[in-house]
Amino acid sequence: MEKIRIGIYWAASCGGCDVSLLEIDEQILDVAAKADFVLWPCATDTKYADLRAYKDGSIDIVLFNGAIRTEENREIAKLLRDKAKHLVAYGSCAQMGGVIGLANLSSRKEIFTTLFGAKTHWPKEESIQDGYPLHLPAFLDRLLPLGDVVEVDYVIPGCPPPREMVSQFFDALLGGKLPEKGAVFAAEKNLCDECPRERREERITRIVRPHEIESDPEICLLDQGIICMGPATRGGCGAACPMANMPCTGCAGPTANITDQGATMLNTIASLIGTGLEGEEELEAEEAILAEIDDVIGTFYRFSLAASIFKGAQRE
Amino acid sequence: MAKLNDNGFEPKIVAFLCRWCSYAGADLAGVSRMTYPANIIPMRVNCSGRVDAGMVMAAFEKGADGVLIGGCHPGDCHYVNGNYKTRRRVILLKRALAEVGVKPQRLHLEWISASEGVKFQRTVTEFTGLIKELGPSPMSGDGED
Incomplete structure (x- = not known):
């Protein structure tokens, strides 16, 4: 054969x-x-x-x-x-x-300046190295x-x-059984579908990073205030990260029904955050909880920024 | 479109208006023959809580220079707490917009009830004025924030 x-x-x-x-x-x-x-x-x-x-x-x-x-x-x-x-x-x-x-949050100029310093130090596309021409892409x-x-x-x-x-x-x-074009070799449903942790539908009253608390290994990480991308992320990995006490960061990308992974996760977190009461008087407390998210794009678009609606920084 | 205003820029503004309060407020402004800038493109949604972050981003992506969300006053939401969800979403969205270099003022949330035709008129007039000052959105292709 x-x-x-x-x-x-x-x-x-x-x-x-x-x-x-x-x-x-x-x-x-x-x-x-x-x-x-x-x-x-x-x-x-x-x-x-x-x-x-x-x-x-x-x-x-x-x-x-x-x-x-x-x-x-x-x-x-x-x-x-x-x-x-x-x-x-x-x-x-x-x-x-x-x-x-995430480098798309910076321009080519900013990246090169950080890497090489002044423009005179930037690598040139065409140069002569040891007497031979060098072409860099x-x-x-x-x-x-x-x-x-x-x-x-x-x-x-x-x-x-x-x-x-x-x-x-x-x-x-x-086996000669490749699926139809467009197939994604992962689960159809999201990561939560295969995560064994128990979801208690708690409101998030404070946001913490994994090292800041001793998390309960049986309970949903979102319930414990750790931002886990599971709801907006394709399953198929067996919830490997949550099983190891680390939140999902969204590497498998959005499920088929989601167009923008970060936007979906942003909605999810906005809906979950709260003091348990709803009302105008809760606004300040809610703002304080939301302020604990340090880096909105880096958290919700850790892997998907270049393919998102934003695609990157808009200033150029 | 004729460019007749001061700085020659007529912004496109998408307004997501909740069916129960803000859209009815816009209706009232209309039947009361109040005038306001024709820059807004109203979209009726069942609840301001229906406006998900992706819809706002898509509006900017498709050329909106500003996005206005109108919802019921706190305590008045037809679905109990949809407006609170949107309020939290808008806080995060403004931060996301700022991080990608879009001025967060381009997104505005306002509570407008069905009886507040005047507030609708004022909100649209002021917001349109603000966006005119800010100029075209960088996401619409020709602006720079």
Whole structure:
């Protein structure tokens, strides 16, 4: 039987997604038996010239991790779209910009000034290094999710994608049972649906961070005043973070019925916060509770800013 | 649209008005033949609590320079506490807008009852004046906050 040709690529990425592929334990042996890796910059040596030489559509499936931050990321994304039969946004960054999408709150100028200082120290796109010309890819004004640049066929969400989802994907791929285009390899319902913690429908009277209290492991984190993104986030990870006494931060992205993950979570928190009484006289107390949220965008859009309605800062 | 005002800018303002109070207040302003700027685009919602954060963001994304939410006075909500939910939402939304560089004054919440045609007129006039001063929203494509 002809082997399945898999390509794996990283764009603006931390490398965690590449490592997460190994989390499927011995299933990796099945993958190796039935598939060839024709591109995997993290693990093998493939030159772009080799990739360009592949025929269009000759790679069965490409797992693309990382966001689009540079012109190179964008160029390779387009190239891989041509070479691949199926293109998968793998991980939060490819799906919706991820944590690094929060860089969209700063302009290119602000980022470069923080990194390199005065403009004379900024790296140049064209320069001569040790007598040889060096070309650096242009840094885009705004970080983009993969789907903003090319058409994406499937999504495997997560930061990095948890074992269950990766395993489910390889089962489908190796069994020749890839779902319809547009499928997301995660649960349809939100994280709360699979979280074993007990929801007591308490009002949030104060907001705390996980290290500030000794939380009860049996009770919903929201009930205890810890902001948990579970209500607005896709399940499928088995509520891994709440099970480890940490709140969900929303890495799997919104459920199918939610367009803007942060907006939905903002609504949720606004509805839950309160002193237990409703009325005009409660306004001050409510404002004091809301003021405990330090960073609204960073809390509600930790992974999804680049794919949200805002997309980033509006000042440019 | 003809640009006849002082600084030549006619803002687009989306107004989410609750069916029971503020929309009725707008009706009263209308039947009383009160005049107010034609910049607002009224959207009737069943309750100010129906206005979720995504709707406000979508209004800005689609070119609104300001968003006005009108709800029942505290204690008067037809659904008991929808207006309180919106009040908390607006506090968070204003902070989110500020963090992405949109002036939070572009979002305004006002309690307007069915009998307050005059307050509706005043609110719309003042808010339109404020948005004219602020200029186009950065989210509508040509502004800078």
